[in-house]
Amino acid sequence: METHAVACPNPACDNFGRRRSRDIVAVSPVGKDKKRERFRCKACGRKFVATCGTFMYRMRIPEGAFLDILRRHHRGQTIADIAASIGVSTDTVLRVFDRTLPYREQVNEALIMECSLPARTAEEIVQLMEHRARQRTTQRRQRARETGVPR
Numbered sequence: 001m002e003t004h005a006v007a008c009p010n011p012a013c014d015n016f017g018r019r020r021s022r023d024i025v026a027v028s029p030v031g032k033d034k035k036r037e038r039f040r041c042k043a044c045g046r047k048f049v050a051t052c053g054t055f056m057y058r059m060r061i062p063e064g065a066f067l068d069i070l071r072r073h074h075r076g077q078t079i080a081d082i083a084a085s086i087g088v089s090t091d092t093v094l095r096v097f098d099r100t101l102p103y104r105e106q107v108n109e110a111l112i113m114e115c116s117l118p119a120r121t122a123e124e125i126v127q128l129m130e131h132r133a134r135q136r137t138t139q140r141r142q143r144a145r146e147t148g149v150p151r
C-alpha cells in the first residue's frame with residue numbers, strides 16, 4: 001500500500017478523508033499486527049491501518065488494479081472480460097464497483113492523480129458507477145415483485 005493513499009479515518013479531524021496529508025506518519029508495526037502497515041495522524045493522534053478510511057480498505061487488490069478495473073469498464077469491457085484480463089474474480093470486479101460510490105470523491109481524485117485522467121473522464125467513470133447502482137436497485141425490485149420474495 002502506498003503511503004499517499006492513506007487518509008485519517010477520524011471524522012472529527014481536519015485530515016479526515018484527505019489523502020497525502022503530511023500529518024500522516026508511519027508507525028512501526030508492533031505485536032501480532034506486524035504484517036499490517038500502521039499510521040498515525042499527527043493532527044488528532046489517531047492510529048490506523050493503511051487503508052482505513054479509504055476506498056482501498058480491506059480490498060485485496062492493489063490500488064492500481066482497482067482503478068484499472070474502473071477504466072476498463074468505462075472503455076466498454078464487460079465484467080467477465082475485466083476479470084479475465086486482470087486475473088481477478090468477477091466478485092472482485094463487482095466489489096470495486098460497489099466500493100466506488102461511497103468514496104466517489106476519493107476515487108475521482110485517484111483517477112486524476114494516479115492515472116493522469118482528465119477530470120471529465122474521471123467524472124464519467126464515477127457517473128457510470130452511479131448508473132449501474134441505480135440499474136441494480138431496479139432489477140432487485142423487479143425480481144422481488146416477480147418472485148414475491150420481499151427483500
Ligand SMILES: [Zn+2]
Pocket residue numbers: 008009010013014015016041042043044045046
Ligand atoms: Zn486525524
